[in-house]
Amino acid sequence: MKIKVLYLIAGIIFVAGIAGCILALSAPKTGVVRISQNGMVVREIDISKAEDQFIEMEFEGRKNLIEIKNGEIRVSHADCSDKVCVNMGRLRSGIPIVCLPNRLVIEFAENDFDAVVN
Amino acid sequence: MKAKKMTELALLTGIALVIFVVELQIPNPFPIPGIKLGLANIVTIYAMYHYRACEVMMVVGVRIFLAAIFGGNMTALLYSFAGSVLCVAGMLFLKRIIDSSHIWLSSVFGAVLHNSGQIAVAVFMIGKGIIGYFPFLIVSGCLAGAFTGFCAQLITKRFLKKDISKDKM
Numbered sequence: 001m002k003i004k005v006l007y008l009i010a011g012i013i014f015v016a017g018i019a020g021c022i023l024a025l026s027a028p029k030t031g032v033v034r035i036s037q038n039g040m041v042v043r044e045i046d047i048s049k050a051e052d053q054f055i056e057m058e059f060e061g062r063k064n065l066i067e068i069k070n071g072e073i074r075v076s077h078a079d080c081s082d083k084v085c086v087n088m089g090r091l092r093s094g095i096p097i098v099c100l101p102n103r104l105v106i107e108f109a110e111n112d113f114d115a116v117v118n
Numbered sequence: 119m120k121a122k123k124m125t126e127l128a129l130l131t132g133i134a135l136v137i138f139v140v141e142l143q144i145p146n147p148f149p150i151p152g153i154k155l156g157l158a159n160i161v162t163i164y165a166m167y168h169y170r171a172c173e174v175m176m177v178v179g180v181r182i183f184l185a186a187i188f189g190g191n192m193t194a195l196l197y198s199f200a201g202s203v204l205c206v207a208g209m210l211f212l213k214r215i216i217d218s219s220h221i222w223l224s225s226v227f228g229a230v231l232h233n234s235g236q237i238a239v240a241v242f243m244i245g246k247g248i249i250g251y252f253p254f255l256i257v258s259g260c261l262a263g264a265f266t267g268f269c270a271q272l273i274t275k276r277f278l279k280k281d282i283s284k285d286k287m
Contacts, residue, residue: 009227013260084149
C-alpha cells in the first residue's frame with residue numbers, strides 16, 4: 001500500500017518535471033538578454049538590436065568571452081576545464097547558459113524588464 | 119570497527135571512485151551541468167541496503183571528496199555535497215518503507231533529492247536564474263535514478279543468490 005503511494009508520488013514528480021521542461025522550452029523570447037554574475041545583474045542587452053560585439057566577463061581571475069552576433073548570444077570562449085557553457089551554444093529558449101565555476105548566468109529577461117532597459 | 123568491515127567499506131569506496139573516473143570519460147550529450155548517469159551511485163544504493171546508516175555516510179562522504187579531487191573540479195564539491203546529504207538522508211528514511219525488491223523506486227527519490235540539493239546550492243551561489251534547469255534535472259534524475267537503482271537491485275539479487283553478503287544482512 002505504501003509502495004503504491006510512493007509509485008504515485010514518483011510518477012507525479014516525473015510528469016511535473018516533463019511539464020516544467022515544456023514550459024521552460026516554450027517560454028517566450030523577448031530579445032532582451034540578462035547577463036548576471038554572482039547573483040547580480042551585470043548587463044541587460046537587447047540582442048535583436050545590439051551590434052555584433054564581444055563582452056569579457058571576469059571572475060576571480062577566470063574569464064568568459066561572450067559573443068553577440070547576428071542577434072544571437074553565446075559564450076565563445078571560457079578558460080575552465082569542462083567548457084559546459086561553450087558547449088551549450090546559442091541562447092535559444094528558457095534554458096539559461098551558465099558557467100558554474102565563474103557564477104555566470106545568461107538568460108532571457110522577463111517582459112517586465114523592457115521598461116527598465118528603456 | 120572491525121578490520122573486515124573497514125576493508126569492505128574501503129573496497130566499496132574504491133569501486134565507486136573507479137566507476138566515477140570511467141564515467142568522466144564518457145562524453146555528455148546534454149550540455150546542462152548536473153545531468154549525468156551517476157553510475158557511481160550504484161555503489162551508494164547497494165551500500166544503503168547492506169550497511170548501517172553511519173557506514174553509508176562514510177562511504178559517500180569519502181567518495182565525493184576524493185571524486186572532487188580526481189575530477190579536478192573543487193567547485194563541484196559543494197554541489198555534490200549538498201546533493202548527497204539530502205539524498206542519503208532521504209534514502210535512509212525511505213529504506214524503512216521501501217523493501218529491497220523496490221530499490222529502484224527509492225533510487226529515483228534519491229536522485230531527485232540529490233538534484234534538489236544541487237539546485238538549492240546553485241540558487242544560493244549563482245542566483246535564481248538557474249532555477250530554469252530544475253525541471254530538466256528532475257526528469258534526468260528520475261531516469262538516471264531508475265537506471266542506477268535497477269543496477270543495484272540486480273547486484274543485490276545476484277549476491278543473495280550466491281550468499282556472498284549473507285553475513286552482512
